[in-house]
Amino acid sequence: MLCLHRKYHYSLKVKSKIMENIEGLFKKFVYTGVGLVSLTKDRLQNTIDEMIKDEKISEKEGEKLVSDFFENTESKKNELEDQLKGVVTKAVSKFQFASSSKLEELTNRIKVLEQLLKGEK
Incomplete structure (x- = not known):
């Protein structure tokens, strides 16, 4: 079960890095504009x-x-902001990120399962 917990956290770290990269690219794009x-x-x-000087x-x-x-x-x-928001929303949806409430629910379930496993040993 501990292995599943580590994979879960690793997956969150990878997704977090991807979001940081997307956010960084977005900022660079905006600053360039x-x-x-x-x-x-x-x-x-x-x-x-x-032209005014030359009349x-x-x-x-x-x-x-x-x-x-x-x-x-x-x-x-x-218009550009709306388009960029659409692109970012689309990119984020492709990664199927869990909502914070879903992450909290899963974290609590893992904790309960870990406690159950500790009780069996």
């Missing part, structure tokens, strides 16, 4: 400033372009 948006925003602002567009038009960019970026960010 934030960096790209920041870089794009800076370049856009510089380009608009140059190709008015200051009001420049502000509108920046405002539109941020609105579009926010919308795309929300």
